[in-house]
Amino acid sequence: MSMTTNFTINKSELKSLIGPGKIFFRDDPEFDETTFLSFGTDRTKVYQPDFDILAFPTTTEEVAKIIKYAYENEISIVPSGGRTGYAGGAIAKNKELVLSLSKMDKVLDFDPFFGSIKVQAGMITKNLHKEAEEKNFYFPVDFASTGSSQIGGNIATNAGGVRVVHYGLIRQWVLGLTVVTGTGEILEFNGEVLKNNTGYDLKQLFIGSEGTLGVITEATLKLTTKPLDSRVLLVAVSDFASILSLFQETHLVKVPLLAFEFFTEYCLGKVKSHLGIPDPFQSPSPYYVLMEFEIADESDDEKLFGFLETITEKGLIVDGSLAQNSRQSETFWKYREGISESISIEYTVHKNDISLPLRNMEPFLVDMKSLLNGKYPGFEIALFGHVGDGNLHLNIVKPKDLSNEDFFKKCKEVDPDMFRLLQKYHGSISAEHGIGLLKKDFLHFSRTQAEIILMKEIKKSMDPKNIMNPGKVF
Amino acid sequence: MSMTTNFTINKSELKSLIGPGKIFFRDDPEFDETTFLSFGTDRTKVYQPDFDILAFPTTTEEVAKIIKYAYENEISIVPSGGRTGYAGGAIAKNKELVLSLSKMDKVLDFDPFFGSIKVQAGMITKNLHKEAEEKNFYFPVDFASTGSSQIGGNIATNAGGVRVVHYGLIRQWVLGLTVVTGTGEILEFNGEVLKNNTGYDLKQLFIGSEGTLGVITEATLKLTTKPLDSRVLLVAVSDFASILSLFQETHLVKVPLLAFEFFTEYCLGKVKSHLGIPDPFQSPSPYYVLMEFEIADESDDEKLFGFLETITEKGLIVDGSLAQNSRQSETFWKYREGISESISIEYTVHKNDISLPLRNMEPFLVDMKSLLNGKYPGFEIALFGHVGDGNLHLNIVKPKDLSNEDFFKKCKEVDPDMFRLLQKYHGSISAEHGIGLLKKDFLHFSRTQAEIILMKEIKKSMDPKNIMNPGKVF
Numbered sequence: 029m030s031m032t033t034n035f036t037i038n039k040s041e042l043k044s045l046i047g048p049g050k051i052f053f054r055d056d057p058e059f060d061e062t063t064f065l066s067f068g069t070d071r072t073k074v075y076q077p078d079f080d081i082l083a084f085p086t087t088t089e090e091v092a093k094i095i096k097y098a099y100e101n102e103i104s105i106v107p108s109g110g111r112t113g114y115a116g117g118a119i120a121k122n123k124e125l126v127l128s129l130s131k132m133d134k135v136l137d138f139d140p141f142f143g144s145i146k147v148q149a150g151m152i153t154k155n156l157h158k159e160a161e162e163k164n165f166y167f168p169v170d171f172a173s174t175g176s177s178q179i180g181g182n183i184a185t186n187a188g189g190v191r192v193v194h195y196g197l198i199r200q201w202v203l204g205l206t207v208v209t210g211t212g213e214i215l216e217f218n219g220e221v222l223k224n225n226t227g228y229d230l231k232q233l234f235i236g237s238e239g240t241l242g243v244i245t246e247a248t249l250k251l252t253t254k255p256l257d258s259r260v261l262l263v264a265v266s267d268f269a270s271i272l273s274l275f276q277e278t279h280l281v282k283v284p285l286l287a288f289e290f291f292t293e294y295c296l297g298k299v300k301s302h303l304g305i306p307d308p309f310q311s312p313s314p315y316y317v318l319m320e321f322e323i324a325d326e327s328d329d330e331k332l333f334g335f336l337e338t339i340t341e342k343g344l345i346v347d348g349s350l351a352q353n354s355r356q357s358e359t360f361w362k363y364r365e366g367i368s369e370s371i372s373i374e375y376t377v378h379k380n381d382i383s384l385p386l387r388n389m390e391p392f393l394v395d396m397k398s399l400l401n402g403k404y405p406g407f408e409i410a411l412f413g414h415v416g417d418g419n420l421h422l423n424i425v426k427p428k429d430l431s432n433e434d435f436f437k438k439c440k441e442v443d444p445d446m447f448r449l450l451q452k453y454h455g456s457i458s459a460e461h462g463i464g465l466l467k468k469d470f471l472h473f474s475r476t477q478a479e480i481i482l483m484k485e486i487k488k489s490m491d492p493k494n495i496m497n498p499g500k501v502f
Numbered sequence: 503m504s505m506t507t508n509f510t511i512n513k514s515e516l517k518s519l520i521g522p523g524k525i526f527f528r529d530d531p532e533f534d535e536t537t538f539l540s541f542g543t544d545r546t547k548v549y550q551p552d553f554d555i556l557a558f559p560t561t562t563e564e565v566a567k568i569i570k571y572a573y574e575n576e577i578s579i580v581p582s583g584g585r586t587g588y589a590g591g592a593i594a595k596n597k598e599l600v601l602s603l604s605k606m607d608k609v610l611d612f613d614p615f616f617g618s619i620k621v622q623a624g625m626i627t628k629n630l631h632k633e634a635e636e637k638n639f640y641f642p643v644d645f646a647s648t649g650s651s652q653i654g655g656n657i658a659t660n661a662g663g664v665r666v667v668h669y670g671l672i673r674q675w676v677l678g679l680t681v682v683t684g685t686g687e688i689l690e691f692n693g694e695v696l697k698n699n700t701g702y703d704l705k706q707l708f709i710g711s712e713g714t715l716g717v718i719t720e721a722t723l724k725l726t727t728k729p730l731d732s733r734v735l736l737v738a739v740s741d742f743a744s745i746l747s748l749f750q751e752t753h754l755v756k757v758p759l760l761a762f763e764f765f766t767e768y769c770l771g772k773v774k775s776h777l778g779i780p781d782p783f784q785s786p787s788p789y790y791v792l793m794e795f796e797i798a799d800e801s802d803d804e805k806l807f808g809f810l811e812t813i814t815e816k817g818l819i820v821d822g823s824l825a826q827n828s829r830q831s832e833t834f835w836k837y838r839e840g841i842s843e844s845i846s847i848e849y850t851v852h853k854n855d856i857s858l859p860l861r862n863m864e865p866f867l868v869d870m871k872s873l874l875n876g877k878y879p880g881f882e883i884a885l886f887g888h889v890g891d892g893n894l895h896l897n898i899v900k901p902k903d904l905s906n907e908d909f910f911k912k913c914k915e916v917d918p919d920m921f922r923l924l925q926k927y928h929g930s931i932s933a934e935h936g937i938g939l940l941k942k943d944f945l946h947f948s949r950t951q952a953e954i955i956l957m958k959e960i961k962k963s964m965d966p967k968n969i970m971n972p973g974k975v976f
Contacts, residue, residue, distance in 0.1 A: 139860060
């Protein structure tokens with residue numbers, strides 16, 4: 029089972045494992061305590077990191093050496109990427125060895141014909157975007173933390189972002205992976221071909237595995253081409269059902285839909301007051317939807333005007349505005365992207381990142397509101413998200429008169445009630461954030477016992493001593 | 503290990519398992535021998551079916567009852583779909599029980615907002631296309647045998663087709679699966695949500711598993727919208743390198759590319775003489791490329807004219823023609839789609855469905871030709887395929903003066919040599935067709951020993967008695 033650092037470890041033996049300047053101990057002068065510990069934590073801020081060994085390998089072979097040593101000496105390992113997660117997946121709190129991918133950030137290969145790139149897993153996502161653009165291509169997985177997140181972590185958590193409705197999750201862009209399993213074995217899955225129907229597609233297991241099967245060290249990614257231009261449409265909607273009908277209508281516009289986001293009047297209010305920006309429309313509405321379309325020329329613009337006319341005539345919107353220029357597009361996006369920040373500045377919130385079949389969203393929200401009204405009066409919900417993907421951010425806002433301690437205690441009671449509702453409506457307790465430590469106890473609401481047993485058997489086949497991120501996910 | 507029918511089986515016990523008229527024995531009068539045996543064979547025509555029990559369950563629960571019985575009585579099972587495969591994956595030649603999904607062809611559910619449909623796995627692919635169209639949507643996985651193939655078989659073999667370059671393989675369109683494992687346990691993977699980051703995505707293992715982990719009984723599929731119209735462009739090319747540059751250029755046209763197919767002068771000659779259609783261009787060229795683009799309006803057409811101009815100016819093509827109407831489009835497609843039929847009518851061929859990184863295709867083909875010239879003089883290659891996906895159909899044509907027996911014996915010698923070349927150039931020995939029985943002995947050219955061991959362990963976790971399609975894939 030889960031193991032902690034074996035104190036018989038020979039420090040100099042470990043340090044010499046992959047050459048000088050690559051393995052550090054907590055008492056080394058190279059790092060102050062805060063910086064050192066930051067490599068074993070993430071954005072949850074709930075768990076206290078506690079570990080003594082920090083490794084910075086530079087190649088897959090060095091990763092294999094470290095894991096082989098860890099396997100032989102029964103040392104647990106926490107892979108450390110950009111540490112931008114919200115589920116505690118990258119927390120090292122049990123004296124694990126923290127294996128940072130930060131020094132593995134090189135481009136390894138590029139195919140200009142097919143449009144694919146092979147990189148080391150520690151490459152910052154933003155840098156991959158740059159590399160792709162320099163090569164006249166585009167890597168479409170994009171979200172707020174790409175300036176810090178790493179591509180390996182993105183894959184290990186099957187990252188999504190704001191344009192999933194068009195480009196899908198990162199799973200769709202992974203051609204091949206090089207990984208090191210929990211025995212220190214290097215496996216290369218699939219190389220760089222698009223088609224390879226030769227048995228089980230094992231790389232799929234690593235996508236979203238949160239470091240529990242091994243370490244992703246290299247990835248070959250499919251690239252696409254950059255959208256020429258885009259147009260943002262912001263609309264005000266009077267009821268939730270209209271949001272779904274609106275999404276249905278977008279299937280019929282022959283202009284590619286890049287994003288379909290929504291937020292409530294409550295969220296808009298917080299953004300307005302925090303950022304000091306005006307109301308988008310004359311009268312308030314309970315819901316707002318932001319749509320972004322890829323446009324190539326004027327004829328696409330005409331189609332969007334036609335679309336705006338259609339949804340107005342059908343009574344699906346009460347007001348709507350097509351951004352006239354990129355500055356207005358940015359403003360429209362601010363209403364949506366400013367929400368998290370605006371709320372968390374002024375309030376304490378309990379975050380939930382859930383998903384549901386679109387048609388079940390409304391009954392779920394009705395049940396959820398009556399749950400809160402009944403059991404937790406005074407709790408308000410900040411509701412927004414990638415509604416086109418079935419993905420809701422349901423953040424519970426702490427009432428002013430409740431202490432933080434009491435609030436989080438009550439949230440711990442709300443969670444299982446909400447997860448039961450999600451189960452009833454065939455939803456998922458984690459759309460994008462993953463399970464990590466934070467939702468481990470609730471995994472059974474989204475996965476059956478039989479599935480959890482299968483996952484454990486699969487883990488055992490690649491990590492027989494359970495040294496890879498032990499205690500995470502299940 | 504692999505088991506055959508246990509002769510102590512109580513026929514009436516088995517017949518009564520899922521109600522009358524659903525389980526048949528070889529000597530029952532309901533089926534003549536040929537029809538009966540056709541349920542345990544596919545299009546390879548290499549293997550002789552030999553089995554005595556044929557089941558037609560109508561629900562997942564009935565499939566579970568059969569497999570539970572088979573598990574307890576150690577009877578092997580071959581899942582039987584549309585039997586359009588080319589790898590021997592659906593062959594029952596060792597007295598297995600053949601489990602046909604043909605009576606499981608219902609639509610179970612539909613979400614008009616998100617655009618997803620849940621069907622039983624025995625639904626004929628063409629019927630799914632119809633169902634989707636009636637609902638104003640489109641299911642984009644399309645290929646020659648969709649009139650017979652079933653959606654469950656498509657998923658079990660990760661089917662592709664002619665528009666993979668735009669829509670990807672079927673893997674990309676599967677939201678959820680219901681399966682029955684080798685113990686008779688029913689598992690529901692993922693339901694219908696797009697985002698569900700809660701541990702390993704187990705359904706991915708079943709996609710492309712060729713029936714070796716269990717039976718896929720139900721599938722929830724993502725739908726899209728139908729392309730409004732399309733335009734076919736046929737060009738003549740003087741060298742292979744230009745094909746790749748041409749593909750690279752298509753990344754820059756802002757009109758969606760639906761297909762990028764190629765064929766050689768040799769293939770064109772066979773199609774012309776078999777179908778009696780004229781040359782597409784005045785002078786012959788060594789290679790031809792067929793491109794299909796989705797067009798929404800005149801401005802897209804203008805872009806395509808611009809594209810044709812660009813590739814002409816850059817010297818990438820020697821001649822080119824944009825289809826002026828749908829009839830001409832059909833003719834252009836005939837040059838490509840008539841190849842298999844035209845060649846197999848007049849010649850005996852040894853088929854290969856391989857894939858390669860695009861940039862490695864040319865050196866591979868050079869090596870392959872020198873291999874054939876050296877060791878097998880007189881062997882000609884009919885080369886065509888989905889070159890945009892890295893997928894080549896490399897069919898070796900039997901010289902007239904060689905007997906069938908000698909030809910196939912020689913082909914058995916060629917295969918490993920070719921697979922070694924594929925390995926050298928990081929290709930796959932099976933792009934779309936799968937492994938089945940036909941390529942089982944060569945799996946190691948595309949997958950490492952460590953991967954094969956992992957696959958076996960995964961199989962054991964879901965099919966501990968190895969009763970699910972034993973002897974296939976590995």
